[in-house]
Amino acid sequence: MRVVAILVAVAAAAVFLVVSPSATAAGAWPSVRQGAGGPDVVTVQYLLRHHGHGIPADGDFGPVTASAVTAFQSARGLVADGVVGPQTWPYLIVPVRQGSTGEAVRAAQTQLNKHGAGLAVDGRFGSVTDGAVRAYQSAHGLAVDGLVGPQTWQSLLGGGSGPAPGGHALPLARGALPRAAYGAPHWNGNPAVDLMVSYVPAYAITSGTVDHYDSASCGIGIRLLQPDGSRFVYCHLSARSVAEGASVSAGTRLATTGDTGNSGDPHLHVEIRTADGVARCPQRYLLAIYDGGTPPALTSLPTSGCTVG
Secondary structure (H helix, E strand, O other), X not given: OHHXXXXXXXXXXXXHHHHOHHHHOOOOOOOEOOOEEOHHHHHHHHHHHHOOOOOOOOOEOOHHHHHHHHHHHHHOOOOOOOOEOOOOHHHHOOOEOOOOEOHHHHXXXXXXXXXXXXXXXXXXXXXXXXXXXXXXXHHOOOOOOOOEOHHHHHHHXXXXXXXXXXXXXXXXXXXXXXXXXXXXXXXXXXXXXXXXXXXXXXXXXXXXXXXXXXXXXXXXXXXXXXXXXXXXXXXXXXXXXXXXXXXEOOOOEEEEEEOOOOOOOOEEEEEEEOOOOOEEOXXXXXXXXXXXXXXXXXXXXXXXXXXXX
């Protein structure tokens, strides 16, 4: 009977390990390499700084960052390929919690902001950062302990839409829709695209300044303003995740999609407008991001005939 009881206990533990939410909450480690930009690159740079590499945390994965990555990899017996991927992240991340300070805390704050936390990236892990960590952990099925350890790091880095080379990201998580959805025409021929999703996170396509924009047609909206006066427009949102006037990077969570305004069904309406106010077809731009390429100049985008095969 004692042996049976032990076997039952072992089996129960095995089942728990298979179905425990925290065991499946983390996403895949991203692969970040030279040419990339955005919050994941800033995170790499802050973590490298923590490990003694005096590089700028500027979000540009150029030769200086690549050299620091290969040096970090070589020092730890890793393949020195300059790519921060699944083999490198577990060595690069640093556990942080309330009371921690420094560059690793800035890295964690950058990741939390990618998911809409709106924290000051000040390197001080105080009560506000602790609250943001616990809220993230609760929402993603992780142990709510306030510790940014390996599992929380992996979830933070594996979530979001993922910056593409050149500092761009899809407006939705990559798995939310197939490639064809980004090339489809708008239902009434407008220079825009309707992405048919229900109440999911929406992300910044590129860096910019957040402008809250509401209208009877758009509903709850956001305009992501660019220095040259162009803007990326998101409509029919159910809620915004970032403050008016906030500066964000590609891949930062901006809002939750919805069904507000002149919508009909839950979806995300995306427009691109150049500085002259002209609406441009976003399909080629979004497909370039999806394919990992460099998006075309906004002024080169057509104003009609928006279908892309």
